[in-house]
Amino acid sequence: MLGSRLAQRFGSRTIYRDVSFAVQPGEVFVILGGSGCGKSTLLRQAIGLLPPAEGQVELFGENLYSVSSETRAALLRRVGVMFQSGALFGSMTLLENVMLPLEIHTGLPPAARRDVARLKLGLVGLADAAGRLPAEISGGMAKRAAIARALALDPPLLFLDEPSAGLDPVTSAGLDRLILDLRRDLGLTFVVVTHELASILAIADRCLMLDRAAQGVIATGDPRRLREESEVPMVRAFFRREAA
Numbered sequence: 001m002l003g004s005r006l007a008q009r010f011g012s013r014t015i016y017r018d019v020s021f022a023v024q025p026g027e028v029f030v031i032l033g034g035s036g037c038g039k040s041t042l043l044r045q046a047i048g049l050l051p052p053a054e055g056q057v058e059l060f061g062e063n064l065y066s067v068s069s070e071t072r073a074a075l076l077r078r079v080g081v082m083f084q085s086g087a088l089f090g091s092m093t094l095l096e097n098v099m100l101p102l103e104i105h106t107g108l109p110p111a112a113r114r115d116v117a118r119l120k121l122g123l124v125g126l127a128d129a130a131g132r133l134p135a136e137i138s139g140g141m142a143k144r145a146a147i148a149r150a151l152a153l154d155p156p157l158l159f160l161d162e163p164s165a166g167l168d169p170v171t172s173a174g175l176d177r178l179i180l181d182l183r184r185d186l187g188l189t190f191v192v193v194t195h196e197l198a199s200i201l202a203i204a205d206r207c208l209m210l211d212r213a214a215q216g217v218i219a220t221g222d223p224r225r226l227r228e229e230s231e232v233p234m235v236r237a238f239f240r241r242e243a244a
């Protein structure tokens, strides 16, 4: 996936401009930055929910906002998304939650949908919790279930919005492990929005750091290198936990 020269404004306020990046197949690409810098806005542009004020989003070689709505829908079916809230349906079991995209988007018969959903829950370590309701599971399990649902249609590319939000460090580290395992076992590509430093250092091949005051990108690259080598005060401050 590619973002080129993306800009976003709300009213007269510019959130960012000239944001460009290319996510390589099989990589874990992290978007980070302080509150209000535009991480969620960039994610919404990347998944077809917000046409950018300027610039282009390319998914699987196609320009997301200039293709027909049918083509866009087809492109977006090849993308899995886990929103920050997780957004599982509370009245449905985990299995039913994961079956839902299969029911909407495929012609699979119910028994096959059930089999696929069980497989996906197994991939995230929830094979034994298939019959539980969202209210009956922990926050970390809910995130895993939301990832299983995002995997329902076998997308090669997954977007995760703040997967660690609200989780304790141990649970969060388990989720990092899951992301790396899924990448290794299924060859998935991940774009992850997060500002958890431990998580970024654990999972990111490369990252893109946005800054609200700079209205755009202040760093890109391997987070370990940025920690060692960046001379940009805000970047050093974040990666070294120093005052800017």
Ligand SMILES: Nc1ncnc2c1ncn2[C@@H]1O[C@H](COP(=O)(O)OP(=O)(O)OP(=O)(O)O)[C@@H](O)[C@H]1O
Binding pocket: 010, 015, 033, 034, 035, 036, 037, 038, 039, 040, 041, 042
């Ligand atoms: N639809 C909108 N209309 C007006 N302003 C908006 C809209 N969506 C976002 N904003 C503003 O754009 C800025 C960036 O928001 P965004 O949610 O993308 O930031 P973020 O980096 O994800 O922040 P956080 O980490 O706090 O979630 C914020 O100041 C927000 O108030």
